Amino acid sequence: MDLFESLPPEVSEIIFRGTHIRDLLSLRSVNSFFRNFVDSNSSLWTNTSLRDCWPCNKNLAHFSKAANNGNREALIKTGIAYLYNEGCRFEEDRVKANGQHAAKSFFRVEGLQMTSEPFTWLFIRPPWSTTAPCCKKAVMNCMQEIVKRPKMQFPFVHLSIFKTLQLLEDSSQEELIFHLEKAISQGVxxxxxxxxxxxxxxxxxxxxxxxxxxxxxxxxxxxxxxxxxxxxxxxxxxxxxxxxTEQQALTAIRSWVQRSKARCSQVYTDREYTHSMRYILIDWLVEVAHMKSFESKTLHMAISLLDRFLRVRRPTRAKLQLVGVASLVLASRFLGQDIITIREAAWLTDSTYKYEEVVRMMGEITSTLGGQFRVPMTLDFIEVIGLAASNDRRTQCLSEYLCEVVELHSELGSFSQAMIAASCVLLAKLHQPRSDLNRIPWGSRLVEVTGFSADHLKDCVTAIHEKCFGSKAIVDHRNVELKAVKVRFRDARFCGVADIQIVSSEELLRVFERDLPSADCDTSSDLSDYDDDSNDEESVTCLDLIASPSRGRLGPRSAKFVPDRSSAGTPMRLLPEEEDSGGSWEDDSGYDNEPHSLPVQVGQNADSVECEAIRLPQKVRVPLLNISNLSQINVGHKRKSRDVIGNQLKTRITSVSNYQRH
Known part of the structure; x- marks a missing residue:
C-alpha cells in the first residue's frame, strides 16, 4: 500500500486505465484509500470499460458518473437506453423526459466526436410514429432547441440534424444549408x-x-x-x-489504390469461430438483403461492421447471428431509405433473439467502433476501377457478383481490398461477349490507374477462382447448398449475371500462360494456402445453424449453444489467463461476475488493431490486477488484502516500466 501511495498520479492512471467498471468498483470497496482514489480520479471514469454492461436501475448511477466524465461508451449506451426505453424503465407518459435524457447523451457524445461523420442521427431518423408519442421525434426537437442556444459549439450535432432533415419530405433547402454552414464555420x-x-x-x-x-x-x-x-x-x-493532365489524375488515383489494406482473416482461425460459420452467417445476411431489396453497399457495409467488431470483441457463438442482424440494421439505417426495424430484425432470426437484445447489440457495436460506421470497402474500389475499365452494365454487375462471392470467404482476406477489386474486374472482363481468351483483358490504362499488372494479379485471381468456383459448396444442416448470392444476382436488376458460366481453372491458367510466358504458372503451391482441410463436401453442425423463418430452427435457443463460461470471454493472446471468479450472471450491482481481463478502449480503430494487448512487444507480458474478489474481503482481513494487492501492484508497475523502456 505504501508503494502505491508513493506513485505519481500519472503512473496510477496508467495502471488502472481501461479497467472494467466491475473491477473498478471492486477496487473501490477494498478500503477508504482506494475509495477516495477511485472517486476523486475522473480519468478512471473517463476510460473505464463498460463492455457487456447495459444501463439499468441498479447501475444507472455508475453510468451517469462515467458519462459526466466524458466516457463515450457510457454516453452512447445511455442515450440508446433512454431512446428505446430499454434498461431504464419509465412510465409511458415520460416520453418527453426520456427524449431529453437521450438528446443530452447524444449531444455530448457528438461533442466528443473524433470520426469523420456524425452517427447519432441514424438512431432518431424517420419514420416516426404518428399514432403515439414518439421518443425519436422528441429527441430531434430537443436537439434543435439546444443548438439554438448562444455560444454552442457542437458542429456534429448540426450535421446530425442535417442528416435527419434530409429524410423528411417537408424540409426546406434553406434549413439544410443553415445547419451545414454552422458546421462548416466550425471547421468540419x-x-x-x-x-x-x-x-x-x-x-x-x-x-x-x-x-x-x-x-x-x-x-x-x-x-x-x-x-x-x-x-x-x-x-x-x-x-x-x-x-x-490525365497523367497527374491517374497518378493520384494510383496512389489511393495502393494505400488499400488487407482484410483481417485471423478472426476465424480458432476453435471459437470458423470460416464456415462466417460463410453461413454472410449467406444469411445476403438472403435478408435480397428479401428487402437492399443495395449492395448496404450489405457490404453490414459485413464490414461485423468483421471490424469481431476483430476487437469476441462474443460467444450464440451471439454471432445477433451481431450480424444488428450490423444489418445499422447499415440499413445509415445508407438506405428502406430500413429494418428492430422488431423485424428479431423476427428475421425466428425470434431467437428478443427486441431488447437487438437494441443492446446495436449499442455494443456503436460504442466498440466509436461511431465510425462507414469506411472504404472493396465495392468502392470496384466502382472506381470499373470506371477506369469502361465497363458496361453487365460487366460491372458481374464484377459486383464476384466481389460478393469473395465476401463469403474470409480466407481470402490476406489480399488487399484494391487487389481483390482489381481481380474481380479482370475476371469479369474475361467473360465479356467476344472476349479474346488468348489475352488477359488488362490494358496499360488499368495498370496506370491501379498500379497492378496482370502478373501482380495472377495469384489473387487464381485464388479467388479456386476458392469460389473450384471448391465444393458449403451445405447447411438440411444438406442444402447455400447459394443466396447466386439467387440475388439472378435478378433482372443485376442483369442475371449469376447464370453466366465461369471459365474453368484450366482455361484461366491457360490465359495467363499465353500472356505471361515467362511467369511460373504452377500455382498449386499458392492455392494450397486457400484450400480447406478437406476436399469433401463441408457440412455444419447445429452450432453453425443460422435460425430464420425460412431456414427453421433445431429447437430451443438454450439447446443450440452451450459455450463454456471459461472460454466465453476475450481470449488472452499476450496476457496470462485468469481463473474465473465464479458467481452468478448478475449480482446486486447490476454487472456480471465474469472477469474482464482485457479492456477495450472505446473508439479503438478496429482496422489497425485487434486488441489492446497486441500493441505490446511479444516478450512483454503485463499481468492484470486480479481484483475480482477484493470486494468480498472482510474488514478483519484488511492487512491480508493490502498484501495481495500490494504484490500485484509491484508486478504490474515493474511490467509497465519494462514496457516503457522497450
Missing amino acids: VIAEFYKWQLEYENTAGDSGRQIASVRVLRDIVTRGCWQAEMALWKAYLKGHRGLY
Whole structure:
C-alpha cells in the first residue's frame, strides 16, 4: 500500500486505465484509500470499460458518473437506453423526459466526436410514429432547441440534424444549408462535402460548373475526407480533371489504390469461430438483403461492421447471428431509405433473439467502433476501377457478383481490398461477349490507374477462382447448398449475371500462360494456402445453424449453444489467463461476475488493431490486477488484502516500466 501511495498520479492512471467498471468498483470497496482514489480520479471514469454492461436501475448511477466524465461508451449506451426505453424503465407518459435524457447523451457524445461523420442521427431518423408519442421525434426537437442556444459549439450535432432533415419530405433547402454552414464555420470537413453534394453533384452538360466542382473537391480532399476522394477519382475518370493532365489524375488515383489494406482473416482461425460459420452467417445476411431489396453497399457495409467488431470483441457463438442482424440494421439505417426495424430484425432470426437484445447489440457495436460506421470497402474500389475499365452494365454487375462471392470467404482476406477489386474486374472482363481468351483483358490504362499488372494479379485471381468456383459448396444442416448470392444476382436488376458460366481453372491458367510466358504458372503451391482441410463436401453442425423463418430452427435457443463460461470471454493472446471468479450472471450491482481481463478502449480503430494487448512487444507480458474478489474481503482481513494487492501492484508497475523502456 505504501508503494502505491508513493506513485505519481500519472503512473496510477496508467495502471488502472481501461479497467472494467466491475473491477473498478471492486477496487473501490477494498478500503477508504482506494475509495477516495477511485472517486476523486475522473480519468478512471473517463476510460473505464463498460463492455457487456447495459444501463439499468441498479447501475444507472455508475453510468451517469462515467458519462459526466466524458466516457463515450457510457454516453452512447445511455442515450440508446433512454431512446428505446430499454434498461431504464419509465412510465409511458415520460416520453418527453426520456427524449431529453437521450438528446443530452447524444449531444455530448457528438461533442466528443473524433470520426469523420456524425452517427447519432441514424438512431432518431424517420419514420416516426404518428399514432403515439414518439421518443425519436422528441429527441430531434430537443436537439434543435439546444443548438439554438448562444455560444454552442457542437458542429456534429448540426450535421446530425442535417442528416435527419434530409429524410423528411417537408424540409426546406434553406434549413439544410443553415445547419451545414454552422458546421462548416466550425471547421468540419465532412460538412463541406455534404454541401458539395447539394450544389455540385449533378453538373452534367455544364462545363463551367464541372470545373468549379472539381476545384471544390480538391480543396476538400487536401483537408482529409475519403468520401471526397472517391468523388474526385470518379470525376477524373469521367474526364472532368479541371487543369490537371490525365497523367497527374491517374497518378493520384494510383496512389489511393495502393494505400488499400488487407482484410483481417485471423478472426476465424480458432476453435471459437470458423470460416464456415462466417460463410453461413454472410449467406444469411445476403438472403435478408435480397428479401428487402437492399443495395449492395448496404450489405457490404453490414459485413464490414461485423468483421471490424469481431476483430476487437469476441462474443460467444450464440451471439454471432445477433451481431450480424444488428450490423444489418445499422447499415440499413445509415445508407438506405428502406430500413429494418428492430422488431423485424428479431423476427428475421425466428425470434431467437428478443427486441431488447437487438437494441443492446446495436449499442455494443456503436460504442466498440466509436461511431465510425462507414469506411472504404472493396465495392468502392470496384466502382472506381470499373470506371477506369469502361465497363458496361453487365460487366460491372458481374464484377459486383464476384466481389460478393469473395465476401463469403474470409480466407481470402490476406489480399488487399484494391487487389481483390482489381481481380474481380479482370475476371469479369474475361467473360465479356467476344472476349479474346488468348489475352488477359488488362490494358496499360488499368495498370496506370491501379498500379497492378496482370502478373501482380495472377495469384489473387487464381485464388479467388479456386476458392469460389473450384471448391465444393458449403451445405447447411438440411444438406442444402447455400447459394443466396447466386439467387440475388439472378435478378433482372443485376442483369442475371449469376447464370453466366465461369471459365474453368484450366482455361484461366491457360490465359495467363499465353500472356505471361515467362511467369511460373504452377500455382498449386499458392492455392494450397486457400484450400480447406478437406476436399469433401463441408457440412455444419447445429452450432453453425443460422435460425430464420425460412431456414427453421433445431429447437430451443438454450439447446443450440452451450459455450463454456471459461472460454466465453476475450481470449488472452499476450496476457496470462485468469481463473474465473465464479458467481452468478448478475449480482446486486447490476454487472456480471465474469472477469474482464482485457479492456477495450472505446473508439479503438478496429482496422489497425485487434486488441489492446497486441500493441505490446511479444516478450512483454503485463499481468492484470486480479481484483475480482477484493470486494468480498472482510474488514478483519484488511492487512491480508493490502498484501495481495500490494504484490500485484509491484508486478504490474515493474511490467509497465519494462514496457516503457522497450
